[in-house]
Amino acid sequence: MTDTAVEKTLAVLEALADHSRITDIARVTGLPKSTVHRLLQAMVDRGFAAVRSDGGYLAGPKVLVMAGKVLRPVDTVERARPALRALREESLCTVHLAMLVGDELVYVDKVEADKPYRMPSRLGMGLSVHCSAIGKAVLASLAPAEFDALVARVTLTGRTPKTITTEDRLRAEVAEARRVGYGFDDEENEIGIRCVGAAIRDHTGAVVGGISASTLAMEHTMDQLAALGPRVLLAAGAVSTALGYVDA
Known part of the structure; x- marks a missing residue:
């Protein structure tokens, strides 16, 4: 993963603390919605994000575990x-x-x-x-x-x-x-x-x-x-x- 990719991933993860919709996350990060969707899906696969019942996203169990340890x-x-x-x-x-x-x-x-x-x-x-x-x-x-x-x-x-x-x-x-x-x-x-x-x-x-x-x-x-x-x-x-x- 390149430095740019890491920065984009972290930007999406940070935005996820206050926003659940791809549109809103794309707006606050300045990233294309397709990029946000791709990064969120990767986070879901790794447990760093989860999909809500209404289709939005929220922090996943991995984030909660890490926060607890900190x-x-x-x-x-x-x-x-x-x-x-x-x-x-x-x-x-x-x-x-x-x-x-x-x-x-x-x-x-x-x-x-x-x-x-x-x-x-x-x-x-x-x-x-x-x-x-x-x-x-x-x-x-x-x-x-x-x-x-x-x-x-x-x-x-x-x-x-x-x-x-x-x-x-x-x-x-x-x-x-x-x-x-x-x-x-x-x-x-x-x-x-x-x-x-x-x-x-x-x-x-x-x-x-x-x-x-x-x-x-x-x-x-x-x-x-x-x-x-x-x-x-x-x-x-x-x-x-x-x-x-x-x-x-």
Whole structure:
């Protein structure tokens, strides 16, 4: 498909948001009606458009599926934000929300603590599951077969001298996270930063990510961070509830 053909297709798809008739779409795009008809038919064949009972056209199921995938993170952030803010106030830590994308986590929201410094994390940043508090909590929440498959796929890269780089040690830490409900990052992703995290689930019960409370190592010992674990777990439960999860 040439650049011109792509532009015409996108113009028709954009016009379809407000117009259903070929005549109207041709008028707003400046394209011949025959071209509009041909492009719409191709979209129908691919699921990007559908024919209405009156002969007009509307966006097809593929468009709705794609829109849902794009909007889902935004909706999740909005639903999770109250619990994140409450956890920030209770813990006095910077709170993160990360979503599972493939085999890694991606930060989608961050509520900074009222501190004279800022955490180096940023939205859109990827996070490895083996060296992050959220990652260990997510691994601990997976079914055994899912956990084994994910561990087999990931590379246990050493990001700092404290990063877990052996499968046996990772399995031991995940087992502990499974026992208590939350995981830890003791300067394993970045020197000087400690975190405690818990997994979140959506309305289907699937593990979709997690939240964490992050602090400087000089401000919290691991024992002090562990004391925050139950609060993080409760906050994660609140986020899961906001996403429609019902604990059976």
